Amino acid sequence: MSSNSGRVYAVTGAASGIGRATVERLAADGAYVVAVDLNADALRWTDSVDGVVAVDGDVTTEATNEAMVAAAEEHFGALHGVFLNAGIPGFGLIDRIPMATFDKVLDVNVRAVALGIRAALPALRKVDGGAIVVTGSTSGLAADPGGWTYNASKAAVINMAKSIALDVAHEGIRVNAVCPGPTKTGMTEPMRAKATVDETMRTVVPMARWGESSELAAAVCFLLSPDASFITGVALPVDGGVMATTGQFPNFAARAAKA
Numbered sequence: 510m511s512s513n514s515g516r517v518y519a520v521t522g523a524a525s526g527i528g529r530a531t532v533e534r535l536a537a538d539g540a541y542v543v544a545v546d547l548n549a550d551a552l553r554w555t556d557s558v559d560g561v562v563a564v565d566g567d568v569t570t571e572a573t574n575e576a577m578v579a580a581a582e583e584h585f586g587a588l589h590g591v592f593l594n595a596g597i598p599g600f601g602l603i604d605r606i607p608m609a610t611f612d613k614v615l616d617v618n619v620r621a622v623a624l625g626i627r628a629a630l631p632a633l634r635k636v637d638g639g640a641i642v643v644t645g646s647t648s649g650l651a652a653d654p655g656g657w658t659y660n661a662s663k664a665a666v667i668n669m670a671k672s673i674a675l676d677v678a679h680e681g682i683r684v685n686a687v688c689p690g691p692t693k694t695g696m697t698e699p700m701r702a703k704a705t706v707d708e709t710m711r712t713v714v715p716m717a718r719w720g721e722s723s724e725l726a727a728a729v730c731f732l733l734s735p736d737a738s739f740i741t742g743v744a745l746p747v748d749g750g751v752m753a754t755t756g757q758f759p760n761f762a763a764r765a766a767k768a
């Protein structure tokens with residue numbers, strides 16, 4: 510039996526990609542889940558899943574984050590963990606895109622995560638082993654050309670998670686960041702549709718493929734679970750080896766093996 514069985518979690522960005530895969534995995538493991546997303550129609554997939562309650566809303570508002578926590582306590586009697594995962598991309602050179610894009614990306618990818626943590630902490634203090642996982646990115650651990658906006662947001666959310674991990678560790682609450690590499694989700698669909706980008710990605714990722722949302726979900730469910738009871742303040746890459754390389758040299762061994 511999974512150690513998440515019978516526990517109660519909330520997941521944001523649950524209509525699609527990594528968030529949806531995490532809700533599916535938690536529900537399959539016997540957990541109860543509050544699934545939150547802006548896209549009410551796309552969130553309807555949860556209607557047929559036992560033990561999952563949907564909350565439609567924008568995570569940049571306090572109201573949505575409070576509704577998420579209230580739904581967990583009202584429907585399932587507690588909240589053991591939150592996966593604050595909703596996020597948006599934002600790319601373009603610094604003198605070519607409006608500052609409004611930067612403000613929006615920071616609002617969703619960083620400020621909304623802070624709102625989620627503030628809303629969840631009182632509930633997490635009532636249970637044993639409360640856990641918070643936020644979604645960082647390999648793009649928060651290193652930089653991408655044209656990625657200054659997204660890079661800034663993901664570096665910020667990772668270090669924010671580490672700082673809060675220090676502040677709440679003595680209360681037995683853990684805070685970690687999962688850092689996906691290139692993963693097959695709605696967000697990367699436009700990139701994957703371009704043959705040149707798809708091919709470049711396969712040469713940059715040591716495992717020579719895109720990650721699956723289910724592979725991210727597996728790592729998130731572990732970090733949320735009591736199995737990770739002594740892990741806090743970590744930024745865990747789940748990236749097929751991207752963060753292990755300087756990227757300065759082609760992978761001759763892999764190319765020779767393929768030839």
Ligand SMILES: NC(=O)c1ccc[n+]([C@@H]2O[C@H](COP(=O)([O-])OP(=O)(O)OC[C@H]3O[C@@H](n4cnc5c(N)ncnc54)[C@H](O)[C@@H]3O)[C@@H](O)[C@H]2O)c1
Binds near residue numbers: 523
């Ligand atoms: N896919 C990748 O390669 C990749 C890599 C690194 C990090 N990430 C991060 O993973 C997280 C999940 O992204 P994904 O790849 O699954 O993308 P996705 O687009 O498939 O899913 C993101 C979900 O978040 C929701 N959302 C966006 N803004 C919201 C808001 N304000 N309020 C509520 N919901 C909102 C969207 O409606 C969508 O359902 C994001 O934080 C993203 O930055 C993704």
